Amino acid sequence: MALIREYKPGDEAKILKLFNDIFKMDRSMEHWLWKFRDNPFNTSTIALAEEADEIIGQCTLLPSAMKIGEDNITGGQSIDAMIHKDYRRQGYYEKLSLYSYELGEKKSIKFRYSFPSPSTLEGILKKLGGTLVCKIPVYVKVINANGFVAIFIKNKTLAKLFSQPINTLLRIIKKSKLKTDYKYKINEVNDFDKGFNELWLSFKDRFKNLTVRDSQYLNWRICSHPDINYRVFKATDEKLMGYIVLKLEEKRVRGKYPMKVGTIVDLIALNSTATEELISKAVEFFQENKVDYGAAWGLEHMQQTPILKKAGFIKTKGSIPFAVKGFDNSLDELLYNKSNWYLMPIETDTY
Template sequence: MNLNIREMNPADENDIKNSLKSISGIGEEQWKWKFFGNPEIKSRIWVIDDDGTLAGHMSLQGVNFNIGSKTMPGCQAVDLFIKENYRRKGLFVKLGKTSLDESGQEGMNLAIGFPNHEALSGHLKYGWKQIGMIPRAFKPLDINRYSDSLKKKPPLLKLALKFKSKEKSIPKHELKIEEIQSFPENIDRFSKLALQNRNAVERSSQYLNWRYCKAPHRKYVKFMASQKGEIKGYIVGYESEKKPGNGYIVDLLVNASDNITARALIKTLENHFISKNVFAVYSWIPNMDGFNQIFKNSGYIFRKPTQPFIVRVNKGFEGEGKVFDFNRWFITMGDSDLH
């Protein structure tokens, strides 16, 4: 073997696309959107080349971060894959370390990841730190249908679900909530204020429109709340094609103290899901003041966290103390490429 780790060139494209299609079902249009469609920052793909044979690849999906009051470029590490006959040779670690170290020289000094448990230990060997487990919750919109979908049904399940998913009434409000097809430019100012002093993927109008309006593989539904012409928040969700009857809240942003807007947006999305025959809703819970209580008041049942969240920085990165503090991070399902 004569192995060389380098950045992808056009000759590698078909091999990588075929690999991603077999692993994740990513087709041509999703490939273009995922890695080359973000107008704000480019993504980078690294390969292990064995004399012209693709032995593995790793993608760094470019994203801008809001870290405290600063905006900085970075990436999400995705799709790290080593072919079967090249495994157990330390290439997982070498590919990951080389791609992130060299991308750091181009200014991508901060990376986040949402690895599965099989990959987690490998990532921790080359500089990643697991800083937390992401809270999650669900709500049955139709208890009978949700119960029928389960393979194992504990005694008194329906009664327990009815009790646990009881929601509190939403106070009266004068919000205008409407479905939107795209995000307006003034969402930039709103999201900056809502996420001030937090670590998060920057939610600019350009990013949000790329992420939720131009995705070729999934149809997201989006609702925005406003009052007297001022944006108060938004919510994004989708119905699963692989698991019919399941819906997901992938993004929800309001000002931290605005419980009424958050609950009104959640209720609006739930009503949409009900009209689409969805019987259960799932969400990660943003790690931000008040969101736990917002979801509890909305009737959501918290489950044991299963998704690790990892962070990696290159030498010389400013603000390490901030990015390794899990309590500073605002994370939703939509920050992960899996949703």
């Protein structure tokens, strides 16, 4: 029986090896330290299973400063749960999860949340006491049909030939209806100064539940990311009115068809005009960088969702589950009501 224990300094290399072996990735030590040690909101909660001096399992709670109702508290995002293939179906995932909850409570983490894959969602709900708050709709705007046509037509010349009328049709039927003459100045930024703290204070009370987006968090999450070069644009007049965070990446659709994707990772704006102009800038940026499609999240009660539709984004059949478990009953009314939440991809560790 493996030993269940808390992380201690020196475990990093073995944890990283297990992660890379299981997920077939090449995560660096720099990335691990950035995420788990240098998080500005406290050292992460890491529960480990150890057998014969080897790490064979892990569950973590990555701390996040959250505004829940009227209070700022610490939430813990469950990420990087993993069990070595030789030790699966022996109850270790459940044991590690429950132990991570125990450790988290000792560190004043008030609730656990995650954006689980469909394969892990059932276990979270049935075995770990989690609640599915909502499934976040995913919106997509096809910008270049070439990649999609190539899925069905292997000949590159024919694929390009067939994609041309499709691209023309898309421009007609899903033409952006956003304004192209901007009221605000839209500029790219490379870091988040104190003005973003003022923006946060002006925005935060529009939703009951959301991650604290002050300059400290944004500089850590966006500017200091060791692997991703995000692009950030702000809208200003006499003051900062909003910002948008964008990500470009190569993805494989259905596991084998390479496409260039642009994602709206975060968006905070003080009014609909700033929201519209920042989304318009995102579409323009995606077009300039020749992405195949742009993607965004859009809960129905969030200001940007109707504007995404106006910009030609289509609601897909895909969605992102959002599950929560409070560690006491005092927050239940706030945590489990989806209309309380402002949720964007920046909250996950996979964007």
